[in-house]
Amino acid sequence: GNSVTQMEGPVTLSEEAFLTINCTYTATGYPSLFWYVQYPGEGLQLLLKATKADDKGSNKGFEATYRKETTSFHLEKGSVQVSDSAVYFCALMARQGGKLIFGQGTELSVKP
């Protein structure tokens, strides 16, 4: 079946450090891929998405590239801020069915 695997957290970084959160997926066909972010005490919000191979999604300085050959969608940011502290979820949506399948989430903590 379809599934998403994320690197385990928590990830702790200093402000202005480079961020990578790994995400790999298993799916039949060609899914769409998403990153959602959950700030403390809030629900999830869509951060970025990519709908086909080699697409790059980007938003708020974050970006992720849909890599079909490695079935990956790693999240990156060049310089993190304290305000980026949150839990990040990778997710996929198969072409059929349309349900979002989430990874376990990766907690990011950015220290000043």
Add this chain to the structure above:
Amino acid sequence: DAGVIQSPRHEVTEMGQEVTLRCKPISGHDYLFWYRQTMMRGLELLIYFNNNVPIDDSGMPEDRFSAKMPNASFSTLKIQPSEPRDSAVYFCASSLGQGVWSPLHFGNGTRLTVT
């Protein structure tokens, strides 16, 4: 835009009691989803509705769980009787349409503690 509104924000109850969680989706959205979030199992889809009709309830864990959507602006998730293992954060989400171009809008969740 008021967003998805869930109530209560926190619920503490004793084992065996009935619990009702409430959700008001964004006006005009035709899909509504109930998710459960725990440390052990992450984010699980319990059930979703389209135009107030349940489409897929395969994620509902047991018969103790039931969900209704009597109209386009209100949904409930009920647990009867509740058990300690039901303790989790329950999220409601809504979307306009379903698919890659229809992002989910989540509420702030209800944190349920069953003692």
